[in-house]
Amino acid sequence: MNREWDLLHTPGPTPIPPSVDRAMIQPMIGHRGQKCKDLINRITPRVKSIFGTSQDVLLLTGSGTSALEAAVVNTTKPGDEVIAVVAGSFGARFAQICESYELNVHRIELEWGNAVQVSQVEEALKAHPETKAVFLTHCETSTGVMHPVEEVAKSVNEISDALVLVDGVSSIGGARIEMDQSGIDLLVTGSQKAMMLPPGLAFAAVSDRAWEVIDDNDRPRFYLDLRTYKKKLGDGQTPFTPALSLLFGLEEVLNLIEEEGLDDVFERHQLMKNMTREACKALNLPLLVDDESASTTVTSIKPATFNAEQFRKLANEEFGLMVAGGQNHMKGEIFRIGHMGYCRPANVLQYVSILEIILKRLNHDFKPGAGVVAAQEVYLNHTREGK
Amino acid sequence: MNREWDLLHTPGPTPIPPSVDRAMIQPMIGHRGQKCKDLINRITPRVKSIFGTSQDVLLLTGSGTSALEAAVVNTTKPGDEVIAVVAGSFGARFAQICESYELNVHRIELEWGNAVQVSQVEEALKAHPETKAVFLTHCETSTGVMHPVEEVAKSVNEISDALVLVDGVSSIGGARIEMDQSGIDLLVTGSQKAMMLPPGLAFAAVSDRAWEVIDDNDRPRFYLDLRTYKKKLGDGQTPFTPALSLLFGLEEVLNLIEEEGLDDVFERHQLMKNMTREACKALNLPLLVDDESASTTVTSIKPATFNAEQFRKLANEEFGLMVAGGQNHMKGEIFRIGHMGYCRPANVLQYVSILEIILKRLNHDFKPGAGVVAAQEVYLNHTREGK
Numbered sequence: 040m041n042r043e044w045d046l047l048h049t050p051g052p053t054p055i056p057p058s059v060d061r062a063m064i065q066p067m068i069g070h071r072g073q074k075c076k077d078l079i080n081r082i083t084p085r086v087k088s089i090f091g092t093s094q095d096v097l098l099l100t101g102s103g104t105s106a107l108e109a110a111v112v113n114t115t116k117p118g119d120e121v122i123a124v125v126a127g128s129f130g131a132r133f134a135q136i137c138e139s140y141e142l143n144v145h146r147i148e149l150e151w152g153n154a155v156q157v158s159q160v161e162e163a164l165k166a167h168p169e170t171k172a173v174f175l176t177h178c179e180t181s182t183g184v185m186h187p188v189e190e191v192a193k194s195v196n197e198i199s200d201a202l203v204l205v206d207g208v209s210s211i212g213g214a215r216i217e218m219d220q221s222g223i224d225l226l227v228t229g230s231q232k233a234m235m236l237p238p239g240l241a242f243a244a245v246s247d248r249a250w251e252v253i254d255d256n257d258r259p260r261f262y263l264d265l266r267t268y269k270k271k272l273g274d275g276q277t278p279f280t281p282a283l284s285l286l287f288g289l290e291e292v293l294n295l296i297e298e299e300g301l302d303d304v305f306e307r308h309q310l311m312k313n314m315t316r317e318a319c320k321a322l323n324l325p326l327l328v329d330d331e332s333a334s335t336t337v338t339s340i341k342p343a344t345f346n347a348e349q350f351r352k353l354a355n356e357e358f359g360l361m362v363a364g365g366q367n368h369m370k371g372e373i374f375r376i377g378h379m380g381y382c383r384p385a386n387v388l389q390y391v392s393i394l395e396i397i398l399k400r401l402n403h404d405f406k407p408g409a410g411v412v413a414a415q416e417v418y419l420n421h422t423r424e425g426k
Numbered sequence: 427m428n429r430e431w432d433l434l435h436t437p438g439p440t441p442i443p444p445s446v447d448r449a450m451i452q453p454m455i456g457h458r459g460q461k462c463k464d465l466i467n468r469i470t471p472r473v474k475s476i477f478g479t480s481q482d483v484l485l486l487t488g489s490g491t492s493a494l495e496a497a498v499v500n501t502t503k504p505g506d507e508v509i510a511v512v513a514g515s516f517g518a519r520f521a522q523i524c525e526s527y528e529l530n531v532h533r534i535e536l537e538w539g540n541a542v543q544v545s546q547v548e549e550a551l552k553a554h555p556e557t558k559a560v561f562l563t564h565c566e567t568s569t570g571v572m573h574p575v576e577e578v579a580k581s582v583n584e585i586s587d588a589l590v591l592v593d594g595v596s597s598i599g600g601a602r603i604e605m606d607q608s609g610i611d612l613l614v615t616g617s618q619k620a621m622m623l624p625p626g627l628a629f630a631a632v633s634d635r636a637w638e639v640i641d642d643n644d645r646p647r648f649y650l651d652l653r654t655y656k657k658k659l660g661d662g663q664t665p666f667t668p669a670l671s672l673l674f675g676l677e678e679v680l681n682l683i684e685e686e687g688l689d690d691v692f693e694r695h696q697l698m699k700n701m702t703r704e705a706c707k708a709l710n711l712p713l714l715v716d717d718e719s720a721s722t723t724v725t726s727i728k729p730a731t732f733n734a735e736q737f738r739k740l741a742n743e744e745f746g747l748m749v750a751g752g753q754n755h756m757k758g759e760i761f762r763i764g765h766m767g768y769c770r771p772a773n774v775l776q777y778v779s780i781l782e783i784i785l786k787r788l789n790h791d792f793k794p795g796a797g798v799v800a801a802q803e804v805y806l807n808h809t810r811e812g813k
Contacts, residue, residue: 042453042461049456052670063671064447066429067624069436069748074429100489100626101649102666108649117646139648231667237454239487239626239669259504261526262488262495262650279489280618282626283439284450284671361456 045359048390050180050209050337050377051232055288059235059381062291063284070283076275078286083272085293088301090207090226090244091217097268099241100282103208103229106241108136109263110204110225113253114172117141122163122201123174124155127181128366133174133206140258145170151369152339154184154332157194164199172202178210181366183328183339183375185214189221196222202249208232211242212296213308213336213379224249230285233308233336233379235292240285245269308335310421311378311387314414318391321413322398322405327373336379339365345401347374353400358393384418432746435777437567437596437724437764438619442675446622446768449678450671457670463662465673470659472680475688477594477613477631478604484655486628487669490595490616493628495523496650497591497612500640501559504528509550509588510561511542514568515753520561520593527645532557538756539726541571541719544581551586559589565597568753570726570762571719572601576608583609589636595619598629599683600695600723600766611636617672620695620723622679622767627672630655695722697808698765698774701801705778708800709785709792714760723766726752732788734761740787745780771805 047054068074079098086096099106111133115121121142123134126149137144145167147159155175164170173195175188192203202224207216211226213233218226224246231238245253245265253265267278296304312335319326319340327339342350347364348371354360365373378387391410398405434441455461466485473483486493498520502508508529510521513536524531532554534546542562551557560582562575579590589611594603598613600620605613611633618625632640632652640652654665683691699722706713706727714726729737734751735758741747752760765774778797785792 042455045453045455047454047456049459052454052457052667055451055454060451064442064451066432067434067439067442067618068429068432069434069750070439070625071750072436072748100487101492102487102668104666105488105492105649136648139651140646229667231454231670237669237671238457238667239672259527261523262492264526279491280439280616280625281489282624282669283618284624285626361459363456363458 045361046390047361048377049361049363050375050379051229052238053232053235053377053380053382055237056235056295056381058295059288059291063288065287067283070280071276075283078290079272079277080275082286082290082293085297086242089212089296091215092219092226092244094219094244094246095269095272097243097245097265097272098277098281098286099243099263099268100239100277100279101241102238103227103241104132105263106227106229106243107133107206109243109265110227111136111140112258112260112263113256113265114202114204114225114249115140115142116256116258118143119171120145120167120169121172121174122147122160122167122170124160124176124186125149126153126155126184126186127151127176127179129180129206129208130176133176137174151182152184152327154186155191157187157190160191161194161198164195164201170199170201172204174204176206177216178214178334178336180209180337181369183334183337184332185210185334188223189217192221192223202252209336209379210334212304214334215305218244230289235295235380236285236288239282240289305335307383308379310384310418311335311382312338313421314384314387314417315376315378315391317413317417318410321409322395323403337375337377339373339375341373342403344403346371350374350397350401353397354393357397360390360393387414432748433777434748435764436748436750437762437766439625440619440622440764440767440769442624443622443682443768445682446675446678450675452674454670457667458663462670465677466659466664467662469673469677469680472684473629476599476683478602479606479613479631481606481631481633482656482659484630484632484652484659485664485668485673486630486650486655487626487664487666488628489625490614490628491519492650493614493616493630494520494593496630496652497614498523498527499645499647499650500643500652501589501591501612501636502527502529503643503645505530506558507532507554507556508559508561509534509547509554509557511547511563511573512536513540513542513571513573514538514563514566516567516593516595517563520563524561538569539571539714541573542578544574544577547578548581548585551582551588557586557588559591561591563593564603565601565721565723567596567724568756570715570721570724572597572721575610576604579608579610589639596723596766597721599691601721602692605631617676620766622682623672623675626669627676692722694770695766697771697805698722698769699725700808701771701774701804702763702765702778704800704804705797708796709782710790724762724764726760726762728760729790731790733758737761737784737788740784741780744784747777747780774801
């Protein structure tokens, strides 16, 4: 099957809305000219509400990881004590970046599939009172856990001066987050998840408190030096040539989000999460994460009666349905369905129905139609209550 | 005038060919799936000849500057002595990155508009025999000088063990360069110049000798750690989510280059350079750079009878013709016409003709039509001789 028929449900990259595709192929413009300044000045104020902040949202040209690294190198010095919550590949990556940059990292290691508890971070802070920063992942893409980063941030702020730095790569745009209210100091994301764009653009928002640390920090840095991004943004520019086609696309993404309404965007993600999870339960498919800790953007299934890779292979071959496998030690044990960005309840009904067909082929024991009906019921109940 | 009518002749970003625009909006794919591996495996061998190398060309997600920084942080340690040729903004940027990363930088400072001489680098190497690396700019975009980096590299290799690291951002794809033959150790470029793509993708090719230094270097680095790009490329992957839409486009760029023939692509750039320069001479417009040192991709004009910014304003307002101004102390003194990538002799005839009209408005003394005729003659002579 060629890719025109693919149903992309990995937790990023995600499908691009057709109007965003069209917006990206506008004629190229100079990055130091007035048209580019106008574009950046139109875009950046509109991104703030998605981050729950009144701070500027800086635009970096790079993968999401470039923004994670920016968070590390701008706020820390070699030897600094920091705490990192590691409950999957992306928590591990944040910690690994910290270690690469010679920080003294205290890891809070959790079993994959679990969310961190506020008390665990509090204990770590008590054990390491010199901690300068706490690194958190909002949605841990490798498991589908949504860590309670807002609660953690509030608690850290109450008992410590440590900065709270949050990886929002697979959550921003698909889950509400109140950066300012909860006292998050640095929040980053990438373009290729709930932001409905191709990969290549990264975003970073910074609190006043974090700017003080950043401005005072003499660690060597250049491409990812957030000070230059802040300075240039004042003039509607970026320090280096930005990913212009993605900026063109971003403007249309913002149109789409505002047309739907940001609250409704978040509610749609919540609904897709619930539809997916109830369908899995009805199909006797164990979920890796409990309801409360589960992400609104990605759901991990841990099948008991077949190999997860076998499922992925069949779903891909027969329907072009692309879901992600498990990472590291979870390979073969789980598969992960992305439901974020350009994805709506109708897509959930579609993949649940496909899922049932593949389960049949794998001789999994379930009642045909039960998953679809469960998803339909969640949908119907939601719209009865909500509208 | 709206941007649909713009004539973009800045030295990057440059216009995107329509077939490349179309190629970029293919359906999104997962970056860890087989389709992405196939794509990267198809693309990367075809980029080598453009770099004049048999080495792998690594794909980074970032502006060109990210690749400059990758060159610095991968090959050097704090305190290393290095030589940097500074003859414009981009030479200065390379030196600035070196300084940010705590190198002991010996600058060869040249007047803007001049090319470095091999003997100048030789003298610097004699004065600083502990030099670990020489940083060069192939095309200095801020002046339109093409430095003789191949000759410099050969000479450095003869008399020293220093690595030769070259910024090819505004030359690769628009000027022949033989990385392997001339002994260049690290050659980088960006996507938005002669590579005919939007900004956001960067390229780096590395010699065996440089890999030894890089593999042995323990300087902290993560996002720009070339070792991980090399390792992942073996599996048809990138370490972090790549700018997929630009990779889709790159495949079509390679189709276009191969269809035309790489030699013919370079010859076209040479021809556009000559047409532009002869037109300027015929119009009594002083050129910043002499014929021998001038770039095939960008031409700087230093008008004596009017302000360069005035020219830019009128050309922009009346024809949507976008050329670049001078940078730093050259602001108002020069304007720079980009003729690279998706640009052909017909475009030169067009902008020369527009140029004449604007010169009329500025009361510049010249014979109407003289520029166009000069460009035509270069074109006719070239095709008579060449074909």
